[in-house]
Amino acid sequence: MTHWRSDAIVDGMRQRVFTAAPGTRDVPSVLWSPAAVDGPLPLVLIGHGGAGHKLDDSRLDLARRYVLEGSVAAAAIDGPWHGERVGARPEGWGDLETDAMLLDWRATLDELVALPEVDASRVGYGGVSMGTIFGLPFVANEPRIRAAVLGLAGATPRLLREAARLECPVLFLMQWDDELFDRPSVFALFEALGSEDRRLLAFPGGHAEAPGAAREESTRFLLEGLTREAASG
Amino acid sequence: MTHWRSDAIVDGMRQRVFTAAPGTRDVPSVLWSPAAVDGPLPLVLIGHGGAGHKLDDSRLDLARRYVLEGSVAAAAIDGPWHGERVGARPEGWGDLETDAMLLDWRATLDELVALPEVDASRVGYGGVSMGTIFGLPFVANEPRIRAAVLGLAGATPRLLREAARLECPVLFLMQWDDELFDRPSVFALFEALGSEDRRLLAFPGGHAEAPGAAREESTRFLLEGLTREAASG
Numbered sequence: 155m156t157h158w159r160s161d162a163i164v165d166g167m168r169q170r171v172f173t174a175a176p177g178t179r180d181v182p183s184v185l186w187s188p189a190a191v192d193g194p195l196p197l198v199l200i201g202h203g204g205a206g207h208k209l210d211d212s213r214l215d216l217a218r219r220y221v222l223e224g225s226v227a228a229a230a231i232d233g234p235w236h237g238e239r240v241g242a243r244p245e246g247w248g249d250l251e252t253d254a255m256l257l258d259w260r261a262t263l264d265e266l267v268a269l270p271e272v273d274a275s276r277v278g279y280g281g282v283s284m285g286t287i288f289g290l291p292f293v294a295n296e297p298r299i300r301a302a303v304l305g306l307a308g309a310t311p312r313l314l315r316e317a318a319r320l321e322c323p324v325l326f327l328m329q330w331d332d333e334l335f336d337r338p339s340v341f342a343l344f345e346a347l348g349s350e351d352r353r354l355l356a357f358p359g360g361h362a363e364a365p366g367a368a369r370e371e372s373t374r375f376l377l378e379g380l381t382r383e384a385a386s387g
Numbered sequence: 388m389t390h391w392r393s394d395a396i397v398d399g400m401r402q403r404v405f406t407a408a409p410g411t412r413d414v415p416s417v418l419w420s421p422a423a424v425d426g427p428l429p430l431v432l433i434g435h436g437g438a439g440h441k442l443d444d445s446r447l448d449l450a451r452r453y454v455l456e457g458s459v460a461a462a463a464i465d466g467p468w469h470g471e472r473v474g475a476r477p478e479g480w481g482d483l484e485t486d487a488m489l490l491d492w493r494a495t496l497d498e499l500v501a502l503p504e505v506d507a508s509r510v511g512y513g514g515v516s517m518g519t520i521f522g523l524p525f526v527a528n529e530p531r532i533r534a535a536v537l538g539l540a541g542a543t544p545r546l547l548r549e550a551a552r553l554e555c556p557v558l559f560l561m562q563w564d565d566e567l568f569d570r571p572s573v574f575a576l577f578e579a580l581g582s583e584d585r586r587l588l589a590f591p592g593g594h595a596e597a598p599g600a601a602r603e604e605s606t607r608f609l610l611e612g613l614t615r616e617a618a619s620g
Contacts (some may be wrong), residue, residue: 330578330587344589345563350591351598351600352590352591353588353589353590353600354563354587354588354589355586355587355588355589356577356586356587356588356589357585357586358583358585365584367584367586
């Protein structure tokens, strides 16, 4: 039922823009995969941050790392009031938007794992800041996610409650001088993670000052995690 | 002037036990290198923790990772009142022992970089807990160290002062539930690091409960750091 809207080679990757769950919520989505696929591939879902969107420069950079360097598939969706869903941020956004975003991701994942090129047993999630505020509840309620990169976010009652449900390996990123989320709040969210395999990785600098190494470690963590799952499973 | 005491193949590595600075302080040392060396290699200095010694199981495990997997050289020395220097720990050990250990490492490094198989421009240091308490002042005063793994230690006036002098990239390891060093003290030492390129990596568990991933990340950080130096230098 997916509505495929475009299919092109972009930066050496096959890029397909589509609408997941058409007619219900219309989730604007994109799938990147190697130009030539030989068998089902791991898939990384990429959550964007505030003011970003599914096709922003940062998403494309990550997609290139996953697809061209890692030879896996990657996908992104527009969050509410972002990208194709541009509009005013609702007053008091919170649980309702989080619940809706969780269903958006789930609907997108349902459609992606039905594709022959995607291996449903090797799916990861990576998203920080708003990508964690919306993504952590999704990951916590999605047993198909086998490894996650989260972070640049602090504790809220909802996030603390959801974090405890997590079971997959988690790399939790932190900016030591984050002006948006104070250290005790970030530490509390890290501590609340239910995953036995969890690690906190902190770099100096403010919220938007993560060095290139943060991105290198993130993509490596997910690629290794999804490959290791395959080796042991 | 080095006194070479043994030269054997151990676990597929060439292992040479020697005495650095013989006649002055007699530093019991060991050098591991690939059985076949083709040109000068990077060198990792491995500092042991409390109750360890230069040839303990943990040192040998690290040596195998560096030499057999990383194809670099590695070396270790016995700390004061450890290994061949076994004896009573002096009352009120502190600055004097730290100063002496700094000279021990320097003397050992002087002799190692004189060997044709060691590249003096690509030397790293890895040591946590006592390996940081003794090793951080050494690294801070040794410009030949190009990358360091430190951690599992908290702030002292001496360590804070020395930390500020560090300039090389540092991976700083932490055990989140460390019962020997409380979090504020560990954070203070991390924050004091003068290196622009520094990162804190924390795992759950007590002081002695670091997971295998901590060791994997440590060896990778040093191997990549010393290789990257070569590529850019």
